[in-house]
Amino acid sequence: MTAAISVSGLTRRYGRQLALNGVTVDFEGASITGLLGRNGAGKTTLMRIIAGHELASAGSVRVFGAEPLENSALLRRMVFIRENQIYPEFKVRHAIRTASWFYPNWCGELAETLLEEFDLPTDRAIKKLSHGMRSALGIVISLAARAEVTLLDEPNSGLDAVARRRFYDLLLREYAEYPRTVLLSTHLVDEVADLLERVVVIDHGCVVLDACSDDLRGTATRVSGRPLDVEEFVAGRLSWGRATSRSHESVVVGGVLDDADRLWARELHLDLRTLSLQEMMVHVVDQTTEDYARETVA
Amino acid sequence: MSTLVKVVRYHLVKPDNLVFVPWAVLVVGFAVNVMVVATTFGGQSTIRYMGTLAALYLTFSVGGVTSITRALPLGLGLGLSRRSFYLGTVLTAVSLAVVYGLILALLQAIERWTHGWGLSMGVFRAPFILEGPWYLTWLMSFVLLTLLFVWGVWSGLVYRRWNLIGLWAFMAAQVIVGVVAALVVTWMGAWHHVGHFFVTLSAPGIAGVVALFAMLFLAGGFATIRRVAV
Amino acid sequence: MLDEATPLFMQIAERVSVEIADGLRTEGQRAPSSNELAIRYRVNPATAAKGLNLLIDQGLLEKRRGIGMFVAAGARERLLVAGRLRFGRKYVEPMVTEAGRLGMSTDELVALILEFGGAVGLPASKGSVTA
Numbered sequence: 001m002t003a004a005i006s007v008s009g010l011t012r013r014y015g016r017q018l019a020l021n022g023v024t025v026d027f028e029g030a031s032i033t034g035l036l037g038r039n040g041a042g043k044t045t046l047m048r049i050i051a052g053h054e055l056a057s058a059g060s061v062r063v064f065g066a067e068p069l070e071n072s073a074l075l076r077r078m079v080f081i082r083e084n085q086i087y088p089e090f091k092v093r094h095a096i097r098t099a100s101w102f103y104p105n106w107c108g109e110l111a112e113t114l115l116e117e118f119d120l121p122t123d124r125a126i127k128k129l130s131h132g133m134r135s136a137l138g139i140v141i142s143l144a145a146r147a148e149v150t151l152l153d154e155p156n157s158g159l160d161a162v163a164r165r166r167f168y169d170l171l172l173r174e175y176a177e178y179p180r181t182v183l184l185s186t187h188l189v190d191e192v193a194d195l196l197e198r199v200v201v202i203d204h205g206c207v208v209l210d211a212c213s214d215d216l217r218g219t220a221t222r223v224s225g226r227p228l229d230v231e232e233f234v235a236g237r238l239s240w241g242r243a244t245s246r247s248h249e250s251v252v253v254g255g256v257l258d259d260a261d262r263l264w265a266r267e268l269h270l271d272l273r274t275l276s277l278q279e280m281m282v283h284v285v286d287q288t289t290e291d292y293a294r295e296t297v298a
Numbered sequence: 299m300s301t302l303v304k305v306v307r308y309h310l311v312k313p314d315n316l317v318f319v320p321w322a323v324l325v326v327g328f329a330v331n332v333m334v335v336a337t338t339f340g341g342q343s344t345i346r347y348m349g350t351l352a353a354l355y356l357t358f359s360v361g362g363v364t365s366i367t368r369a370l371p372l373g374l375g376l377g378l379s380r381r382s383f384y385l386g387t388v389l390t391a392v393s394l395a396v397v398y399g400l401i402l403a404l405l406q407a408i409e410r411w412t413h414g415w416g417l418s419m420g421v422f423r424a425p426f427i428l429e430g431p432w433y434l435t436w437l438m439s440f441v442l443l444t445l446l447f448v449w450g451v452w453s454g455l456v457y458r459r460w461n462l463i464g465l466w467a468f469m470a471a472q473v474i475v476g477v478v479a480a481l482v483v484t485w486m487g488a489w490h491h492v493g494h495f496f497v498t499l500s501a502p503g504i505a506g507v508v509a510l511f512a513m514l515f516l517a518g519g520f521a522t523i524r525r526v527a528v
Numbered sequence: 529m530l531d532e533a534t535p536l537f538m539q540i541a542e543r544v545s546v547e548i549a550d551g552l553r554t555e556g557q558r559a560p561s562s563n564e565l566a567i568r569y570r571v572n573p574a575t576a577a578k579g580l581n582l583l584i585d586q587g588l589l590e591k592r593r594g595i596g597m598f599v600a601a602g603a604r605e606r607l608l609v610a611g612r613l614r615f616g617r618k619y620v621e622p623m624v625t626e627a628g629r630l631g632m633s634t635d636e637l638v639a640l641i642l643e644f645g646g647a648v649g650l651p652a653s654k655g656s657v658t659a
Binding site: 048051052053054055070071072075076077078079080081082085086087088089090091094095097098099101102103141147 | 369
Binding site: 030031032168169172173175176177179194195196197213214215217218221257263274275276 | 622
């Protein structure tokens with residue numbers, strides 16, 4: 001199946017700085033993919049180029065087989081409201097009204113429902129909205145557009161925990177009813193982990209991990225206990241993140257641990273704690289990443 | 299609804315910068331003129347020309363700048379191509395300029411009829427370029443408004459693409475071009491030719507020259523927007 | 529919500545299995561749709577669909593063309609049998625191993641089981657009331 005979004009060798013240079021360095025990744029048709037990474041890793045730049053907002057220095061992007069840059073027919077099928085999006089001197093309702101003209105699948109009732117869900121006052125000037133409310137506005141527009149390619153740039157930024165929960169549920173509900181290609185960049189990996197089919201981790205402009213979130217689950221476990229016991233258990237396995245003291249050692253082990261392994265660990269009086277997706281991501285970014293991706297997910 | 303119409307509607311959702319501000323500035327300026335003239339000068343028969351109208355043109359030009367700095371980002375975010383946005387924005391300005399030109403022609407007619415608003419004021423007239431029949435006033439206003447708007451748009455685009463340094467370079471380049479042209483003319487000893495050219499040029503002719511510059515800036519803006527990023 | 533180690537789709541399948549085993553969903557009754565499961569457990573619909581497919585592969589659900597997914601005949605029985613096997617492996621095996629390490633005989637182990645079983649209200653033999 002041809003991918004909905006196909007990125008190949010994408011590079012973007014700003015003077016001497018490489019924001020994106022030979023990024024190659026595909027995004028399938030109906031899917032929710034998490035675009036993860038630290039600040040300044042290149043996630044937003046990647047999305048901007050996919051949306052045709054920024055130009056590439058080298059490489060190519062294809063959306064539904066065509067180049068998105070200046071391609072009106074294609075751009076109509078995409079929505080990308082950034083974090084810290086610049087709006088004209090609009091009130092909330094002006095922005096909603098304008099957006100409704102541009103998307104063939106726009107659903108006005110959904111927009112109204114979403115505005116209520118997020119308690120967004122339609123008559124307030126956008127520049128007077130709090131950071132969280134601006135994120136909420138971006139979410140309302142992005143979801144009500146029902147665009148085939150929906151790019152969400154840190155959509156939960158500034159939202160409190162309750163609003164974030166509402167957003168995830170709304171996103172799921174909308175996605176279930178109208179499947180689309182969703183790219184979601186965020187720092188709050190664990191909160192969205194269950195929503196994501198795939199995760200793509202970007203660090204310093206490169207893709208350092210590209211895997212199904214299900215495949216990643218349980219593939220890294222922190223083992224702690226007495227140093228000798230830990231070493232015995234860990235021998236021969238891929239391991240990293242070692243922290244040793246005289247009487248205690250803790251190390252992360254790659255690969256899935258089966259029941260036999262767990263039984264053995266119990267016998268050795270070792271403590272096992274599976275790493276969450278967020279912790280895995282932090283490790284992946286912290287250390288030399290290629291090995292991890294190849295050995296654990298293969 | 300065609301895409302260009304959508305862009306026009308977008309600019310007119312909250313048309314402060316393109317509609318309210320320019321005319322409000324003019325109204326305020328006009329009121330100030332009236333107060334000043336009425337209180338300081340006595341009755342006069344010759345027309346006193348006032349430059350208040352320039353304020354309208356300049357604020358309309360600023361509207362061109364803000365159409366880029368404030369309206370472009372969301373426009374692209376909602377799936378507009380740069381081409382559509384540019385053409386739609388220019389269409390908006392041209393449409394407004396047509397209407398504004400008519401309004402100015404009307405105001406000029408009223409001014410003539412009331413003999414300068416009863417105070418011999420020449421707000422809606424200017425020597426040579428804004429005298430004469432209403433349709434010439436309309437034509438002149440229309441091209442001048444369009445020129446200034448397109449210049450504002452181009453400046454805004456230059457700023458977005460190359461930041462403050464780029465904007466300074468842009469302005470400097472224009473000044474340099476002007477200076478170089480003047481130097482060339484001086485060197486060729488051709489000032490009287492230039493003077494003669496402008497004197498023999500009728501008002502429509504000048505409007506034509508202005509329109510030419512407008513199209514030049516239009517092309518420049520279009521070339522600049524093609525690689526602008528938001 | 530869901531545990532970190534097991535693949536999500538397996539956990540979803542597990543939840544639905546439990547509903548069938550507990551008798552909450554009976555033979556011939558409609559299975560939840562992947563969208564329903566996705567929203568209920570807050571997971572991606574594709575993951576939920578994978579879970580349902582796993583249950584179809586295991587013969588616990590059956591797909592009827594054009595209509596949907598339904599609980600297969602004998603699903604509950606099969607789950608209870610599988611559950612017992614799992615119980616044996618997970619709890620009984622370690623239990624007897626540990627008992628051996630403590631030097632207990634089978635009789636002593638059985639006596640212990642009866643004692644604890646009685647306290648919980650487990651019937652001594654199938655069909656009878658508490659021991």
